Amino acid sequence: VTSVGGLVLLALIDLRLLVVFAVGVPFAWLLARFFVSGTATATHRYQQVQGRLSARFVDAMTGVRTIGASGTVEAEVSRVLAPLPEIRRTGFAMWQLQRTAGWRLAVLGPVLQVAVLSVAGYGVTQGTVSPGRLLAASGYLVLALGLLSQVALLAEIGRARGSAARVAEILDDVPAPSGTGRLPPGPGRVTLRGVTVRVAGRVVLDGLDLDIPPAATVAVVGRSGTGKSTLAAVAGGLLTPDCGDVLLDGRRLADTAPAAVRAAVSYAFARPTLLGATVADALAYADRPIDRSAVVRAADACHARGFVTRLPDGFDTPLSGLRLSGGELQRLGLARATCRDCRLVILDDALSSLDVATEARVSAALDAAFTGRTRLVVTHRVGTAARADLVAWLDGGRIRALDAHDRLWRLPEYRAAFGAAADQPPKTAAEVVA
Numbered sequence: 001v002t003s004v005g006g007l008v009l010l011a012l013i014d015l016r017l018l019v020v021f022a023v024g025v026p027f028a029w030l031l032a033r034f035f036v037s038g039t040a041t042a043t044h045r046y047q048q049v050q051g052r053l054s055a056r057f058v059d060a061m062t063g064v065r066t067i068g069a070s071g072t073v074e075a076e077v078s079r080v081l082a083p084l085p086e087i088r089r090t091g092f093a094m095w096q097l098q099r100t101a102g103w104r105l106a107v108l109g110p111v112l113q114v115a116v117l118s119v120a121g122y123g124v125t126q127g128t129v130s131p132g133r134l135l136a137a138s139g140y141l142v143l144a145l146g147l148l149s150q151v152a153l154l155a156e157i158g159r160a161r162g163s164a165a166r167v168a169e170i171l172d173d174v175p176a177p178s179g180t181g182r183l184p185p186g187p188g189r190v191t192l193r194g195v196t197v198r199v200a201g202r203v204v205l206d207g208l209d210l211d212i213p214p215a216a217t218v219a220v221v222g223r224s225g226t227g228k229s230t231l232a233a234v235a236g237g238l239l240t241p242d243c244g245d246v247l248l249d250g251r252r253l254a255d256t257a258p259a260a261v262r263a264a265v266s267y268a269f270a271r272p273t274l275l276g277a278t279v280a281d282a283l284a285y286a287d288r289p290i291d292r293s294a295v296v297r298a299a300d301a302c303h304a305r306g307f308v309t310r311l312p313d314g315f316d317t318p319l320s321g322l323r324l325s326g327g328e329l330q331r332l333g334l335a336r337a338t339c340r341d342c343r344l345v346i347l348d349d350a351l352s353s354l355d356v357a358t359e360a361r362v363s364a365a366l367d368a369a370f371t372g373r374t375r376l377v378v379t380h381r382v383g384t385a386a387r388a389d390l391v392a393w394l395d396g397g398r399i400r401a402l403d404a405h406d407r408l409w410r411l412p413e414y415r416a417a418f419g420a421a422a423d424q425p426p427k428t429a430a431e432v433v434a
Contacts, residue, residue, distance in 0.1 A: 002143050002146055003143060003144050003145070003146040003147040005143060006140040006141065006142070006143030006144035006145075006146070007021065007140075007144045009136070009140040009143075010116070010137060010140050010141065010144060013120070013129065013133045013136065013137050013140070014119070014120065014123055014128065014129055014133075014137075016119050016123070017116050017119055017120055017137060017141075020112075020115050020116050020119050021112055021115075021116055021141075021144060023115075024108055024111065024112040024115075027108055028105065028108060028147065028148055031101055031104050031105055031108070032101075032154055034101065035097060035098070035100075035101035035154050035155070035158060036154055036157050036158040036161065037158070038097040038158070039094060039097055039098070039154075039155055039157075039158025039159060039161075039162065040158045040159070040161035040162040040165065041162065042090055042093050042094040042097060042158075042162065043094065043158065043159045043161075043162025043163060043166075044162040044163075044165045044166050045090050045162075046087065046090040046091060046094065046162075047162065047163065047166045048166065049083050049086045049087050049090060050083075050087060051166075052083050053080065053081075053083040053084070053087065056079060056080045056082075056083070057080050060076050060079075060080050097158075098155055101154070105148050108148060109145050109148045112145065112148075113141055113145060116137070116141050117134075117137070117138060117141065120133075120134050120137045120138075121134065178254075178256075178257065178258050179252070179253075179254055179255035179256045179257060180255075180257050181251065181255045181256050181257060181260070182256070182257065182260050183248060183249060183251050183256055183260050183261070183264050184249055184250065184251055185249070186214070186248070186249025186250070186343065187214030187215055187249070187343065187372070187374070188214045188215065188248070188249065188264075188343035188344045188373060188374030189211075189212065189213065189214045189247075189248070189249050189250070189374070190210075190211075190212035190235055190246075190247070190248055190344060190374060190376070191210070191211055191212075191245075191246070191247040191248075191250075192208055192209060192210040192211075192234070192235065192244065192245070192246050192247075193209055193244055193245045193247075194207050194208075194209065194243060194244035194245065195207070195208040195209075195210075195234055195241045195243070195244035195245070195246065196208070196241060196242050196243040196244055197227070197230055197234060197239065197241050197242055198242050199230070203397055204227040204230045204397060205227050205230055205231060205234065205241070205397050205398075206396070206397030206398055207243075207244070207397075207398065208231070208244070208397065208398050208399060209398075209399065210231075210235075210392060210399050210402065211402075212235075212374060212376060212392075213374075213389075213390075214249075214374055215372050215373065215374055216374060216375070216389045216390060217367075217374075217375040217377060217387070217388045217389045217390075218374075218375065218376055218377070218388060218389065218390045218391070218392055218402075219377045219378075219379050219384055219385040219387075219388035219390070219391045219392070219405070220232065220376060220377065220378045220379070220391075220392045220394055221379060221380070221385050221391055221392070221393055221394065221414075221417050221418070222393060222394035222395055222417055223395070223416075223417050224380075226394045226395060226396070226397070227394060227397060228348075228349075228378045228394055229348050229349070229378060231378075231392075231394060232346050232348045232376060232378050233348075234246055235344075235346060235376055236261075236265040236267060236344065236346045236376075237253045237256075237258070237261040237262075237265060238267070240254065248261070248264060248265075248343075248344065249343075259287065262287055263287065263288070263342070264342055264343050264344060265342055265343075265344045265345075265346065266337045266338075266340040266342035266344070266345045266346070267337060267345075267346050267347075267348065268330075268333045268334045268336070268337035268345075268346075268347045268348070268350035269333060269348050269349070269350060270330070270348060270349035270350060270352050270353070271326075271329070272329060272330065272332065272333030272336070272350075274319050274322075274329075274332065276319065277318060277319065278313075278315065278316050278317060278318055278319060279308055279311065279314075279315050279316070279317050279319065279322070279332070280292065280295055280315040280316060281319075282319060282332065282336065283295045283298060283299060283315075283332060283335050283336050283339055284336075284339060285336060286336075286339065286340055290339045290340070292315075294339050295315065295335075295339060296315070298335040298336070298338035298339045298369075299315075299331075299332075299335045301335070301338055301365045301366070301368070301369045302331045302332075302334040302335040302338060302362055302365060302366070302369075303331060303358065303361055303362050303365065304328070304331040304332055304334075304335050307328055308332075325353070326353035327353045327354045327355065327358065329353070330350055330351065330352070330353045330354060331354070331362065333350055334347070334350055334351075334362065334366070337350075338366070338369050338370075342373065343373060343374060344373070344374045344375075344376070345370055345373050345374070345375045345376070346375075346376045346377075346378075347375065347376070347377045347378065348378045349378050349379060349380065350377075351363070351377075351379065351381070351384060352379075352380065352381070356383065359381070359383065359384070360383065363384070363387055380418065380419075381418075382418050385405045385418075386405045386406075388405065389404075390402055390403065390404060391403060391404065391405045391408055393408060393414060393417065395413075395417075401414075
C-alpha cells in the first residue's frame with residue numbers, strides 16, 4: 001500500500017515519472033514469478049527427498065536389534081544417508097535461486113531510481129518540475145521501490161507453495177470408496193471371492209476364494225511372504241482388494257459403512273501399539289466406551305492381569321516409560337481385542353512372542369472368551385494350527401487347501417510351511433497340544 005501511494009504521488013508530480021517507473025515493472029514481475037516458481041519446485045523436491053530419508057531412518061530404528069545382530073551397521077548407515085547428496089543439491093539450488101533473484105532485483109532498483117530522477121531532473125531544466133517537487137519525487141520514489149525489496153517475502157511464498165504441493169500429494173490421494181450400509185445380524189460367516197491384491201506391482205493374493213464357517217477357528221498358514229497378513233487385513237476390511245469381494249454374513253464390506261465394519265471385527269497384531277495415557281486406557285481403546293470391569297476380565301482371560309497388577313500403579317500405570325517384553329505386549333493386545341464384543345476376531349500372529357506353555361494357556365482362555373465367535377488366526381506355529389477347527393493353507397497367492405490340520409500334516413509340502421517342523425514325524429492335534 002505504501003509503494004502504491006508513492007506511485008500515485010509520483011504521477012501527481014509528473015505523469016512521465018510513473019511511465020518510466022512502469023517500464024521496469026514487467027521485468028520485476030518476471031523476476032518475481034521466476035523466483036516464486038523456482039523456490040516452490042525446489043522446496044517440493046527437497047521435502048520429497050527429506051521424506052525418503054526419514055522413512056529409511058525410521059525403518060532402521062525399528063530394526064535396530066536385527067541390524068546390530070547382523071553386523072550390518074555400516075551398510076545400513078550408508079543406505080539411510082544415501083539421499084543426503086540429493087538433499088544438498090536441492091538445498092543449494094534453493095539458495096542459488098534466492099541469490100540470483102536478489103542481485104537482479106538489487107540492480108533493477110537503482111536503474112529505475114536513476115531513470116526516474118533523470119526524467120524529473122530534465123523536467124526541472126524545462127521548468128515543468130520545481131526543485132521542491134524534485135526533492136519530493138526522490139522521497140516518493142523510495143516508497144515506490146519498496147515493491148522490489150520483498151525478496152524475503154517472495155521466498156516465503158515460494159516455500160509455502162512447495163510445501164502445499166507436497167501436502168496436496170497426500171490430500172489428492174483418493175481413498176478407497178466406502179459404503180454406507182449396515183451389517184445384518186449374523187454369526188460371523190466370512191466369504192472371499194476372487195480376491196486379488198497387488199503390493200508395489202507384485203501380486204500377493206491372486207483370485208483367492210475362501211469360506212470361513214461361522215463360530216469356527218481357522219488358522220492361516222504358509223511360508224513367509226505368501227500374504228498371510230494381507231489376507232487377514234482384507235478379511236477384516238482393513239485393506240480393500242484390487243479385485244474381488246469380501247462378505248461378512250452375506251454383506252459386501254465394500255457396501256458397508258466403515259464404522260459398522262469396525263464394530264463387527266476385532267484385531268490383535270504381532271506388535272500391538274498401546275494408545276492412551278494408562279494401561280487401562282490402552283486396553284479400553286475402542287470406538288465405544290468399555291467399562292473397567294470388562295478391561296479387568298479381558299486381562300485376566302489373556303493371562304495379563306498378573307504382570308499388570310505388579311506394575312507401580314497397576315492398570316493406572318502410565319504408558320510413558322513403560323517397558324514390557326514382547327510376550328507381555330502381545331497379551332495386552334489380545335486383551336484389547338477381547339474387550340470388544342465382535343462377531344469376527346482376527347489374530348495376526350498375535351501369539352508369536354508367547355512361549356509354548358503360555359500360548360497353550362492363553363489359547364484355552366481365548367477359546368472360552370471367544371465362544372460363538374468366528375476366529376481367523378495367522379500363525380507360524382504347529383500347535384496353533386493343530387488347535388484350530390480348520391487350516392487355510394496359503395500358497396502362491398491362493399488357498400491350496402482348507403482342511404483339518406491332522407489330514408494336512410501328512411503332506412510334506414504342508415509340513416515344510418512350518419520350517420523345521422517339516423523334519424518332524426506327523427503328529428495328531430492331541431499330540432501337538434500335549
